[in-house]
Each structure stands twice: as structure tokens, then as C-alpha cells.
């Protein structure tokens with residue numbers, strides 16, 4: 001397998017620009033997730049990489065091979081790229097073995113099919129037809145079929161979207177393990193943040209036809225580039241702050257900065273994730289007073305919506321997660337403290353015009 005590199009990619013459907021100046025690098029052997037809202041251009045990006053859609057301009061390379069640039073447009077069948085669509089799209093009239101072996105040279109077909117079915121843990125099902133498989137089994141066969149010709153790059157377009165929540169979690173873990181075992185470079189498209197956080201070595205957040213930030217899941221969650229990326233990765237409290245050299249001054253007192261340095265700004269916003277806000281038994285110099293306006297039980301914890309007292313000048317609602325056995329009742333006034341570090345955020349950029 002080989003790494004993927006995309007630069008200055010522009011694409012349109014008719015007169016509507018869909019991708020603009022898109023940059024993305026996926027190292028060899030890495031699993032990347034492209035995360036973004038419906039309609040932001042994720043599938044268009046995959047279809048360009050696969051060779052199903054021609055971009056307006058830009059360069060796409062896999063390993064040393066240029067697939068698209070000003071002069072080059074390698075056809076899809078010569079790209080050596082595997083593609084797993086949302087519904088798997090197995091050939092209904094062929095057996096599992098024939099689906100996985102489709103297009104492989106006859107001499108190696110038998111052995112390669114057995115190897116692939118082994119990889120996805122379904123070697124007992126070679127003689128079945130797709131309609132005799134569960135949704136999860138069909139997706140695993142689709143993955144085996146895509147990996148069988150030893151593609152240089154594997155593309156997965158929301159491959160778990162049609163599955164129920166439990167199967168989805170199980171299968172995405174399995175698929176990630178399978179891909180790592182196969183040493184595959186893969187790009188998965190999703191609008192499910194849990195999927196991206198669990199699956200990826202690199203998450204690329206897409207907005208308005210561009211990749212706005214790409215980084216390891218942990219870095220992206222704790223150090224988002226702007227308020228939009230912060231919200232894309234999970235619930236976010238955006239807290240007004242003044243920035244000093246190495247700390248933020250907030251209604252919760254002084255909090256160290258995540259990256260430990262700022263230029264000093266009077267009028268800043270810092271990110272505090274809900275798990276950083278904790279109920280405090282007593283009021284103190286670094287607690288705020290708030291009223292619980294909603295408490296939702298989520299099995300492992302409660303999600304609280306809080307209305308902070310007006311004097312704190314904080315946004316409403318603040319979101320806190322608490323693992324307390326039972327939170328105080330709704331409408332009760334409580335004290336809240338903030339833990340950990342604060343990460344300064346810039347506002348999300350306004351979208352640019354969508355017409356070429």
C-alpha cells in the first residue's frame with residue numbers, strides 16, 4: 001500500500017463548486033477518516049480519488065503515481081484503488097467466493113479468496129449468496145472483495161451507515177483491525193464522530209468543500225483549530241476568557257493553557273469539554289453557581305444542561321457530564337468547578353460563495 005497526497009483540488013457538479021483548494025495527506029499504512037456534515041463533499045472527494053469523477057483542477061497521487069493533474073487522468077480501472085460503498089454492492093447472483101474472487105487472475109483466485117475470507121473471519125460462508133448473509137456479513141465480504149486485488153489504497157464510503165448501533169461499533173473495530181493487519185492505507189468517509197474517533201489514525205475535518213484541519217483524533221479533540229472544529233468533534237463549552245502568557249483567566253479562575261503559551265488577548269474564547277466541568281460540593285473562589293435545567297441519563301453518566309448565574313457572564317446552557325450516581329434534581333442551584341487545561345479558539349470562518 002502507499003500514501004495518498006492531494007493538493008489544490010477543485011471540483012464541481014455542473015456550475016456548483018463542491019471542493020475548493022482541498023489539501024489532504026494520508027501517510028502510507030494510515031487509516032484516515034474524512035469527517036463532515038451531509039453535503040460537504042465527502043463522497044465527491046472519494047469518487048475523485050477512485051477515478052469516478054473528474055476534478056476541475058488539482059493533483060492526486062498515490063505513492064509515486066500521479067492519478068490526476070493538469071495532464072493526467074488515470075481511468076478508474078487502472079488506479080489500483082479498492083472502493084467499499086455504503087451498501088457493499090455485492091453481485092447478488094454470485095456466491096461469496098465468486099464475489100471476492102471477481103476479477104482476480106484464475107491461477108491465484110482460490111488461494112486468495114480463502115486468504116481474504118480468513119482475514120474477515122467468514123471462511124465458512126464461501127458458497128452462500130449475498131441474500132443469505134446478514135448486513136454485517138455483507139459488509140465484511142465487500143471489504144474482502146475490495147482488498148483481494150491488493151489495492152494500493154482502500155476507500156470506504158460510510159460502510160457502516162446501514163447497520164444498527166451495536167453491530168456498527170463491533171464491525172468498525174473489526175474492520176480497523178483487519179486493515180491494520182493487511183497494512184492498508186485507507187480513507188473512510190463518515191459523518192459519525194464516534195466512528196472517526198474510534199477508527200482513525202488521522203481525522204480530516206471537512207467543511208464547505210475544504211479540509212479545515214487534519215490531525216490525530218486526540219490532538220483534534222483537545223486542540224481544534226476553531227469553534228466549528230471543536231463542535232464537530234464533540235460537545236463544547238465556549239468560555240469567554242482573557243489570555244495571559246501561560247494561562248486563561250475565566251469565570252472558573254485561572255486555567256493553564258493546553259499548549260502553555262499565548263500572546264495575551266483581552267477578548268478570547270477557550271474550549272472546556274463537558275467532562276472538564278464537575279459539580280462541586282461547596283462554593284469557592286474558582287466555582288460558579290448554576291441551576292440544573294436538564295439532566296439526561298446515558299448509562300455510564302448523566303449529561304447536565306446548566307444555566308449559570310447571570311453575574312458570571314457565561315453562555316447558556318453549559319454542558320457537564322457527571323458520573324455521580326444521581327445528580328441533584330432539576331432547578332436546584334449547584335456549584336461547578338473546571339478542571340484541566342483551556343484551549344483558545346478562533347471563530348469559525350464564514351463559508352465562501354458556492355458558485356464557480
Ligand SMILES: Nc1ncnc2c1ncn2[C@@H]1O[C@H](COP(=O)(O)OP(=O)(O)OP(=O)(O)O)[C@@H](O)[C@H]1O
Nearest residue numbers: 013014018036037038039040041042043044045191
Ligand atoms: N451528481 C451530482 N450532480 C449534481 N450535484 C451533486 C451530485 N452529486 C453530489 N452533488 C452535490 O454536491 C454536494 C456534495 O455532495 P457529496 O455527496 O459529495 O456530499 P457528502 O458530504 O458525501 O454528503 P452525504 O454525507 O450526505 O453523503 C451536495 O451539495 C450535493 O447535492
